[in-house]
Amino acid sequence: MSGFALVLNPSPGTPGVVILTEGGFRRARAEIASWPGHAATALHDTPSIAKACGVAAVRIKDEAGRFGLGSFKALGGAYAVLQALRHALSLAGVANNASAGDLASARYPEAAKITVTCATDGNHGRSVAWGAQRFGCRCVIFVHETVSQGRRDAISAYGAEIRVVPGTYDDAVRACAEVAEACGWHTVSDTSWPGYTHVPVDVMQGYRVMTAEALEQWGEAPSHVFIQAGVGGVAASVSVQLRSQLPDRPRLIVVEPDRAACLLESARAGAITPVSGALDTLMAGLACGEPSLLAWEELGRAAHAFIAIPDEAAVQAMRDLAQLGIVSGESGAAGFAALIWAANDPAARNALALDAASRVLLFSTEGATDPELYRSLVG
Template sequence: MFDCFQNAQPELHIARPEFGPAVRDVLSKARFARASAEIRSWSGYRPTPLIELAGIASALNVSSVHYKHEAARFGLGSFKALGGAYAVLRVLQDRLTTQLGHKVSFKDIHTGKYSDRISLMTVVSATDGNHGRSVAWGARRFGAQCRIYIHAEVSASREEAIRALGAKVIRVNGDYDAAVAQCRWEAERYGWFIVSDTSWQGYSEIPKDVMAGYGVMAREITSELTEPATHVFLQGGVGGLAAAVASTFYQHWGSTAPLNVVVEPELASCLMASAKNKSPTAVRIQRETLMAGLSCGEPSELAWDILEQSVSAYMTIPDDLVAPAIKLLASGQSGDTRLKVGESAVAGLIGLFCGALNPKLRDRLKLTPESRIIIIGSEGVTDPEMFHKMVTDDLPMDGAEPA
């Protein structure tokens, strides 16, 4: 069941974080609290399950593994629902406040007080899929127009899911970073409002709001666990998810917060490169990874400020481990609850498998029989065709459906 992970040779880079002020101040407790209070008030909000995988924990000789399963988040299928939509609300609030010369509240927007003005506003974003769905959903929810830019390799099903939420979808030749570039250029030309989950020079407040939304997920975890985990394995990408979780956990648990391990595809390892160079470093994506949501060649500078001060280890993993991990969760081979998940959801789990089963990596990651692990299951099946290809005919035909 675990042979392919045991035999894998992922690259591991050990860092020595100092937990400086960025972990406390870039995303402050007050910003997290404001996002949490707003998002928890939305219709359809409910915490996603934190599922204990006792069979996997036993097989890996660790004390516990808890999997945060984001498949049902607001019906959008991923944790991204928390960030993009909330940031759309904040953009509209700030723009209206500027136009009108007085503070506009969230309540004013929810009740449609300024719907005529909002209907003339356009929010835009580049995406691999899930963030764009959240932005489109937020724009529809609050009454704004929306344009979403996707790159050449984004699947047709992900494109259609965004279009179904009322957004105009623009497909760009090239990779994710090319989509970001065109989105920025057209937004500046036409006066549209970018809602991005990555930051750059002069653009940081909106990504802060996106990451503050992600903090809702992390806060749900801290409210449910009776003691802190020892390790959390986090997806890479531009770094926003990892930064939000690391900040939330440190602000809640302090010196007993988990050791943070960032896991990203070999084909898109900008955070590993940044860690080695000790500064934000872009990498050229020569081939798209199966983990579509993590196919990012340039880190968020804002997220990097946090990660540099909070991450203890960086790991890169090959694409050929994605399907085995998805099959393992979907089939329940470990004796645990069967889970249907997407490609990006298993990055942290793969990192744990490789780290726990390789004696050298296990020692370097300080994994022991007493270790308590958190895995962020960042998405459900957001691309059904890809999921079908991954699992083929290997699921048991007992009539039971994975969650």
């Protein structure tokens, strides 16, 4: 199978800016832990995979069950909606620090007049729509034309209006920002750009819960962590949380589709480098051509390596994970696919220092978020 590429970060460990504070994370975690339905997701030990990869252990954090939304994204968008509403109500002089309970019980009728919006390739929009429904505001979600009907339906099930725009996820991000500006809506984006970082910080603080849980559940420090990326927000959140909890930094490996490897290309160039074209990968959640500014600030200095994988490897990984009883969607299985390749490719194995003592942490970041597509690929 061709289409794999590996780029080592030329400057790992370079000191840089703090993109996510510890206080912000403590507040996000306490808030999310108080929501109905909150429970830690499973961390699976997979000795057969460890054996096949010639490493000591492989553990997989399984995000399929997160708040019933099917992916880790439930942690970020919904939390950022809450924060955006609090901020808007405070600016309007309605309430200084409205609680989630107050909003969920419609204590402030003004909240219903607020509109939150975002662009999505599926999972982030679902989280934002879910948050908007829970906290009682209006929601409009922008999707690009190739987002599947199944994913659109999953978003509108939470009462959001869907708007379809031509082009890619990155085009939808721009369309959303323009309409939001014109209409006075609140953009709750999972990606950041110059002048727009406040909300994506809240999104990423929410994501950190996933890594914090995984490290607490394992009890031992991993030596390697593989995490898939679209704009890089979740990879940056993993990176920050590893630094926060572990004295010895594991090697962080960022995994992208070969047709949308904007972080890998940025690492190659030493600066943010968008990739253009149709970005037509099956890994819908990772089909992003422009890195998040904040994510790049973290990953450009802290990731050990960047790997690109072809679609066929992701599909094979979904099937392998299904054999282990783990339901993992097209984007969810990418890190697993990269590990299988790297462990069995002598040059990659060497470059990542994978050996018989390695303890590898992976994240299956989504379940079957498009059940029809999942069935057609896995059977």
